Amino acid sequence: MKIHSNAIIHPEAIIAKNVEIGPFTVIDKNVRIDEGNVIHNNVTITGNTTIAKNNVIFPNSVIGAEPQDLKYYGEQSKLIIGSDNTIRESVTINTGTEVGGGETLIGNNNLFMSCSHIAHDCIIEDSVLIANGVLLGGHIKIEKHAKLMGLAGIQPFVTIGQHSYVGGLSRIVQDVPPYMIVEGNPAKVRKVNVIGLERAGFSEDGINAIREAFKQLFRSETLNRNQILSELENQKDMLSEIKVLIEFFRNVDKGKFGRYRESLRSTLTNIS
Numbered sequence: 647m648k649i650h651s652n653a654i655i656h657p658e659a660i661i662a663k664n665v666e667i668g669p670f671t672v673i674d675k676n677v678r679i680d681e682g683n684v685i686h687n688n689v690t691i692t693g694n695t696t697i698a699k700n701n702v703i704f705p706n707s708v709i710g711a712e713p714q715d716l717k718y719y720g721e722q723s724k725l726i727i728g729s730d731n732t733i734r735e736s737v738t739i740n741t742g743t744e745v746g747g748g749e750t751l752i753g754n755n756n757l758f759m760s761c762s763h764i765a766h767d768c769i770i771e772d773s774v775l776i777a778n779g780v781l782l783g784g785h786i787k788i789e790k791h792a793k794l795m796g797l798a799g800i801q802p803f804v805t806i807g808q809h810s811y812v813g814g815l816s817r818i819v820q821d822v823p824p825y826m827i828v829e830g831n832p833a834k835v836r837k838v839n840v841i842g843l844e845r846a847g848f849s850e851d852g853i854n855a856i857r858e859a860f861k862q863l864f865r866s867e868t869l870n871r872n873q874i875l876s877e878l879e880n881q882k883d884m885l886s887e888i889k890v891l892i893e894f895f896r897n898v899d900k901g902k903f904g905r906y907r908e909s910l911r912s913t914l915t916n917i918s
Contacts, residue, residue, distance in 0.1 A: 650687075668705075677710065680729075693741045694722060698729040698754075706736040713740045713766035715784060723766075728754040739764040746785055753790075765802070777814070785907055789824065791846060803907040807894055809846060811839045820904030821897075823863075824890050825856050835864055852887045859891055871895065 647662075649655065652669040660678040667673070668687035677691050682700035685691070689703050693710030703709065710725045712718060723742040726749060733739075737758045742749040746767030753772040762780045764770065771790040776782075780794045783802035788794070792806045795814035800806070805821040812818060813829025813836075822828045825843060827836045838860050843853050862874045869877070875892055878884070902908040 674710075693725055695725045695727070695741070697727045700729050701727060701731045701733065703733045704735045704737075704760075707733050708738045709733070711738065711740055713743045713784070715743050715766055717745055718743050718766070723748045723750075725750045725752075727752040728756075728772075730755045731758070732756075733758045734762075735760045737762050737764075740766045742767045743784070759796075771808075785910075787907060791842075792822075793842065801905070803901075803905045803911075805894075805897075805906055808890070809839060809842055809848075811842055821894070821901075821906055824894055825887065826860070835860075848887070852885055855885045856887050856891070859888055863891075863895075872899075 647665055649667040650669040653667045654672045655661065656673060656675040658675045659673045662679060662681040664681055665679055666684045668685060670687050671685055671689040674692040676694045678696045680697060680699045683697060684702045686703060686705045688705045689707050689709070691709045693712065695710030721744045723744065725739060725741045731752060731754065737760065739752065740750060743766045750764065750767055751769045753770055755772055756770055756774045758776050759778040761778055762776045764782050765784040767785045768782050769787040771788060773791045774788050775793040777794060777796040779797040781799045783800055785803045786800055788806045789808035791809045794806065794812040797814055798812050798816045798818060801819040804818055806812065807822050807824030809825050810822045811827045812822060813827065815831070816829045816833045817831040818828065818833050823835060825839055827839045828834065829836060838857050840853060859878060863871060866874060875895055878888055878892055897906040898904060900906060900909045
């Protein structure tokens, strides 16, 4: 363990071996930090925060602060961070709220660039890139391998689908379908994220199937989305990528305002 003499560590914080902590970093009472983490100078880690292995946290980040939510009255909630994440300068990540289930969850191998904000009760899966200045409202879910470019603003309760790409400066108020490029204000689905899919190792057949589904879902002038989804569901030998798309849109239809997670408001449980 390499802790700078000017770091301030609460005696009840649990810090594993071989963790590096820089000067003027403050780690609060209810924080647990696993092995291999590198925490630079001037970082604040507070709240009921658990951090798994091999993360790197850069200066001026505030991790585990109270939710910025008018419905929060000091109840206990959590922030759980996985392994191998990079959290760059001045990133803020808040704990959950009681009405939101009580936890903000961060997966593995994510990159949070400078000045991005992850609000209460968000769920970030694995291998997500969140660029500089991206702002996530509460209760958002970002699925694996999604990329959000600089200064994008995401409405609370939105879902960003896997392997999607959100263009910089976009305002996102509805769920973003998997595999698609979305950009603009108001944001629109522009095309399939072909380059991203190729880099992720998708097969040519899989990409072509997604392209064909895109044409049907977003370019049809005769059928509505429900009819198109029904036709896709009746295809023989349906690829897994199309199953993901169908499930995503069916979930969106269960929600409100184009946001599936709006349907979960009444089912969210209190923290244990």
